[in-house]
Amino acid sequence: MNTRSFRFLDLIMAFFVTVLVVSNVASSAKIVDLGFSLFGIRLAFDGGTLLFPLSYVFGDILTEVYGFRASRRVIWTGFAALALSSLVFLLLRVLPADAEWEAYAGSAAYDAILGGMSTGGIALASLAGYWVGEFSNSVVLSRVKVLMKGRFLWVRTIGSTLVGELLDSVVFVFIASLTGVFGWELFASLVLTNYILKCTIEVIMTPATYLAVFKLKKAESIDTYDVGISFNPFKLQDRTVPPGGQSPDIP
Structure with missing residues (x-):
């Protein structure tokens, strides 16, 4: 044990979890329409698209x-958050409303904007998309780092994001559409726009990622290579090289 x-x-981790929770609320709060199309598909996206890609950077x-x-x-930890x-929004949904609040806002407005986060729509879609996307992103980056012996950081950060964000976007929009949060007519538009914007943000953030990685490796005196570990997402303990240890097999 490390x-x-x-x-x-x-x-x-604190920034990572904050980005997840805030982007989850933003996803339910508003659909943005850029007012033009790409390959005949209208570029519309949920509000969380602007912030959520940062979770992949982290x-x-x-x-x-x-x-x-x-x-x-x-x-x-992010999954638990x-x-x-979602449980908090569910509790707020079922608790009796104040009369004055009901007059100027109302339960109908709450259900329309935040109800999906507590009734299985956005909540289930976010949890499933996040889980699949983040773990695939992490596994791809980890394996490519060992294969490339630590060279070309941009290849693995962008490459892993292309895989993770694709799975995340498809799973998220599919489940959200299946549960009635989004209309099926928006499926292709939301998947395409989410994917393009998220990957574009990852590419734009590459210099910042390089800087953060360089500074952290120097400050923490580590450069981890995942050699001989289990990539089982449900296994929280390994007996091999602890996190932060550099494998002697990699130069």
């Missing part, structure tokens, strides 16, 4: 610096 304390891991940094096992714990936020 007992080493890291200076910045908790801070990164995910890349976590896996690159601290390794898959540390990233796995943070991903599960999303589930808790």
